[in-house]
Amino acid sequence: QVQLQESGPDLVKPSQTLSLTCTVSGAAITAAYYYWSWVRQPPAKGLEWMEAITYDGTTLYSPSLKRPATISRDTQKNQFALQLKSVTPEDTDVYCCARLRTDTRVENIDEIDDWGQGTQVTVSS
Numbered sequence: 600q601v602q603l604q605e606s607g608p609d610l611v612k613p614s615q616t617l618s619l620t621c622t623v624s625g626a627a628i629t630a631a632y633y634y635w636s637w638v639r640q641p642p643a644k645g646l647e648w649m650e651a652i653t654y655d656g657t658t659l660y661s662p663s664l665k666r667p668a669t670i671s672r673d674t675q676k677n678q679f680a681l682q683l684k685s686v687t688p689e690d691t692d693v694y695c696c697a698r699l700r701t702d703t704r705v706e707n708i709d710e711i712d713d714w715g716q717g718t719q720v721t722v723s724s
Contacts, residue, residue, distance in 0.1 A: 600625050603621050603713060604621065604715055604716070605695065605716070605718040606622065607718065609718065610722075611720060612722070613686060613723070613724055614687075616683065616686070617683040617686045617720060617722070618680065618681065619681045619720070620678050621679050621681075621696030622677065623698075626698075628652075628679060630654055631655075632702065633700060633701060634651040634653055634699050635672070636649070636696065636697045636711070637649045638708060640692055640695070646708045647661070648706040650681065651705050652670045652672050652679055658670050666685055666687075670682075686722045689722075691720065691721045691722045693717045697715065699711045699713075700712065
């Protein structure tokens, strides 16, 4: 059974870079055919898909992102990572990593098969 676990700081200062890592166990992030995604949940709002990296390393980003963002992976550690630059207090959210099959639309949150537990990140000085 695949498990995903987010890690990173819970407090980031405005204008800095928010960096989170998702450690995956029970499945290789290089195994076909999956997207490995980051999803955020703003307070009192619905889930928002942010970005994803595929099993073969292709990266995809939501056109709705308001900040420069990157997704990367370390196949040796079986991890993938989010970087969100120049954050503001609006980026205070719960951030989750997730997995879904590539036979569905990557932004379709309803099709996500597996979730991390999520991590609260606060942007504040």
